Every structure is written in C-alpha cells, then in structure tokens.
Amino acid sequence: MSELSQLSPQPLWDIFAKVCSIPHPSYHEEALAEHIVGWAKEQGFWVERDQVGNILIRKPATPGMEKRTPVALQAHLDMVPQKNNDTVHDFTKDPIQPYVDGEWVKARGTTLGADNGIGLASALAVLVAEGVVHGPLEVLLTMTEESGMDGAFGLQPDWLQADVLINTDSEEEGEIYMGCAGGIDFISTLPLAREAVPADFDTLKLTLKGLKGGHSGAEIHLGLGNANKLLARFLSRHAAELDVRLIAFSGGTLRNAIPREAFATLAVARHKLDALKAAAAHFLATLQNELGIKEKNIALVAEELAQQGPALTTDSRDRFLNLLNSTPNGVIRDSDVAKGVVETSLNVGVVTMDQDNAEIICLIRSLIDTGKDYVVETLTSLGQLAGAKTEPKGGYPGWQPDADSAIMALTRKTYQALFGKEPNIQVIHAGLECGLFKKPYPNMDMVSIGPTITGPHSPDEQVHIESVGLYWQLLTALLSVVPEK
Structure with a gap:
C-alpha cells in the first residue's frame, strides 16, 4: 500500500502511484502504455492505439448527459529522466519512489514525473471515480512529448470525436492556459x-x-x-x-x-x-x-x-x-x-x-x-x-491564443464559482501539444489546466497535494457543466 493512497482524491493518487511504479521515460513508455490499455479493457472501455502509439479511450456519457458536447481529456505518457549525481537509478528499469513531505509529494533523488503523470492519472481517474458526471468522454494519451512531441506530430484527423480538449499539462493551480510557445x-x-x-x-x-x-x-x-x-x-x-x-x-x-x-x-x-x-x-x-x-x-x-x-x-x-x-x-x-x-x-x-x-x-x-x-x-x-x-x-508550432474560446470562458466561470476568485488567464512559455493538435483538428476548442508542480525536469520536482485536490474539483466540475452540443 503506497502512502499516496492516504491522499485525496484517492482514485487519482492510487493511479499516480501505479504510474510511478512502471518506468516510462521518453522513448520507453511502452510498458506503461500496455498497462493502461489492459486496464481500460478490464474496465470495459473502448480503447485503441494509433500508428505512433497514442492511446484513445472512450466512455459513454453518464445518464442524462448524452447530448452534452463531447470532451477529450489529454495527457502525455512519458516523463523527463533526471537524477541527482549520487542517486543510483536506471529510469528504464527502476520505479520512481514517491513520498509525502509535508504539503508536497516528492521523489527520492529523481524527477517525480508529476509532469504529466498527475494529469494522466486524473484523466484515468475521471473514467472510474464514483460521482463524476460527464458527457461523451475521451481520454487521449500521447507518446514521447518531452523529447520531440512524437505523439502529437503523428496524431491523425478523424480519430477523436470530441469538440473540446482539456489539456492537463499545466503546472500552476489557479491559472488557466490558453496559449503556449512553439519550439x-x-x-x-x-x-x-x-x-x-x-x-x-x-x-x-x-x-x-x-x-x-x-x-x-x-x-x-x-x-x-x-x-x-x-x-x-x-x-x-x-x-x-x-x-x-x-x-x-x-x-x-x-x-x-x-x-x-x-x-x-x-x-x-x-x-x-x-x-x-x-x-x-x-x-x-x-x-x-x-x-x-x-x-x-x-x-x-x-x-x-x-x-x-x-x-x-x-x-x-x-x-x-x-x-x-x-x-x-x-x-x-x-x-x-x-x-x-x-x-x-x-x-x-x-x-x-x-x-x-x-x-x-x-x-x-x-x-x-x-x-x-x-x-x-x-x-x-x-x-x-x-x-x-x-x-x-x-x-x-505554438498554440495561438483564442480570445473567443468558449471552453476557456467556461473554465474561468467555473473556477470563480467554485473558489470565489478569478483565475489568471495565461499563455505559458513551455511547449504544450495543443498547437500541434490544431493541425488535424483546426476547430477543436482547447484549454489547459493543472495542479502546482515546482522544479519539473529536475530532481527537485514536487507536486503540491492541496492543489491536486483543487485541480480535481475544477476538472470534474467543468465536465459537469459543459453545455449541449
């Protein structure tokens, strides 16, 4: 039993602990991908992989939500492998060792992989957590984002059915991202x-x-x-x-x-x-x-x-x-x-x-x-x-901000209703896959949210426990208020 199991929301943290246990640095995500595909089949979900290895999982709407706009939750499968000089760790073979340190979850001597493992875990948790209400739902998990965005480059048109995409790769709770840098x-x-x-x-x-x-x-x-x-x-x-x-x-x-x-x-x-x-x-x-x-x-x-x-x-x-x-x-x-x-x-x-x-x-x-x-x-x-x-x-390419984005406006409204304050609407100077998704899906309305992660891409990486709970509240509330198509 991982000590992460004591944290809330439990389904998310349990899945994240499992993700940590399966090595998945860039170009070595296959074991994690196979585990997720097997898990999805066990749960009875429709699941498929494309020619570059991306995973797509579909779940029907909860009763009464069938006419809502279809939404895709998106995360990437790989993590950045960095370790301290005195840490003995083979990222292709050894599990990440997460632990709780006060308000934070950290890893012992290595990157934690909260980027984007928390987002990945949240998307899978939405599929199985009790009480989450949503319309037609897809989960898109992409390959090798950190070392070249291979999965996003290889994404084909007409595979996703969703009209809205929620990217889970942002790293500051209270900020809503509507654009990013290219590289x-x-x-x-x-x-x-x-x-x-x-x-x-x-x-x-x-x-x-x-x-x-x-x-x-x-x-x-x-x-x-x-x-x-x-x-x-x-x-x-x-x-x-x-x-x-x-x-x-x-x-x-x-x-x-x-x-x-x-x-x-x-x-x-x-x-x-x-x-x-x-x-x-x-x-x-x-x-x-x-x-x-x-x-x-x-x-x-x-x-x-x-x-x-x-x-x-x-x-x-x-x-x-x-x-x-x-x-x-x-x-x-x-x-x-x-x-x-x-x-x-x-x-x-x-x-x-x-x-x-x-x-x-x-x-x-x-x-x-x-x-x-x-x-x-x-x-x-x-x-x-x-x-x-x-x-x-x-x-x-970068992700060009869209001031008329309906999902961005809805996310801001939902955040304010939940927490009684305005979120910051931001453009991030990091590479999110959203810009690449616009090529095969030019009409997809997109937004990016996430919990607070500090020190990503370094052994100091840590994720703020309370912010994960707040992010989960926002994500699940947002799914419940997506309007009819």
Missing part, C-alpha cells in the same frame, strides 16, 4: 583536431555541479545557473593564460532541462597546476556571489587524473570555447502582448564531445515564429564564425 531544436557540430599532451603536463577533471536545473521553458526566466555556460565561461577566461589543454567537455543530459552539471578534462603544465586550482576557487567564489541566493549548493571541484590521451589543438580549443561561451542562453525577449510572460528564449541544454567533433544542442522557444527564426539566425551566424555545421530540426 525548435538547434544543433551545432564543430569538427575538432587533436594533438599529444606534453609529458610534463598534469591532467585533472573539473566538475561544476550542485545547480538546481529545471524546466527550460517554465523556469527559464528564474535566472538559474546553466552548468554548460558557467564552465565555458571559466575555461574561456583562463585557457590561453594558463595554456590549458582541453581533452574533453560534457554537460547536461536533455535539451529541455536546464543543465545542472558540466565536466571538463584538462591538462596543464605541472608548474601551473596550483594557479589553475586557485583560479577555480576564485571563480567559485564569484559564482557564489552572483548566484548564491538561488543556487545555494553550487560547487566547482578539481580532481587530478592519470593522463587521458590527446587534447584539442589550440585552434580547436579556442573555436569550441568561443562558440559555447558566446552562444546566448536564457530569456531573449519578454512578450509585449502577454504581460509577464517570456516571448523568446533558448536553453544550451546538452554539450558532448568525442575524438572528432563537439556537439551543442539548444532548445529555442518562442510565442511567435519570427522569434524562433531570429535565434536560429543568430546561432547559424555563430556557427559559421566558428566553422561549425549547424542544423535546426524538430520545430513545432
């Missing part, structure tokens, strides 16, 4: 040349760690540290001065998660080793002064190693460090239309290096297509200056 990946690949490290050089590994990380859309405006950028800043400052030979660099694991750690393997003349360590200590003090209020656990650790093989030539080192150091990161521009919302941003998410190439993967987000285009053009120019091959790929 595009950008990959810079820089060819490298290497040479032998002189015999009188010592090798060491620099590790920048302890950063919070987080969601590269919803938390990009918080001013959190990006490990890739910070370590590149240090190396750019001291590489020539101390004749640092760069052997390896890596940082970040997902393009949509703000990187928490970065690593560089270096060689330096033996008589300059103390100077390099002193520079690292001084840089750490600088970062603690600049970021210490938000990044309380930041650390820069130097560890001596045995010799690690050839290093980059001076030219390759400088081109790599100049490219990474000059690549913009974070908020590019705030929106003039949606006040208090980021318009355009990018996250320098993943940096890898092998013997022959370095690769920098960024995720660009914008509420407007021209904002994405601007950042793509900037990164293309930087890549050309450095001699890198550049490739934008996997672009997806």
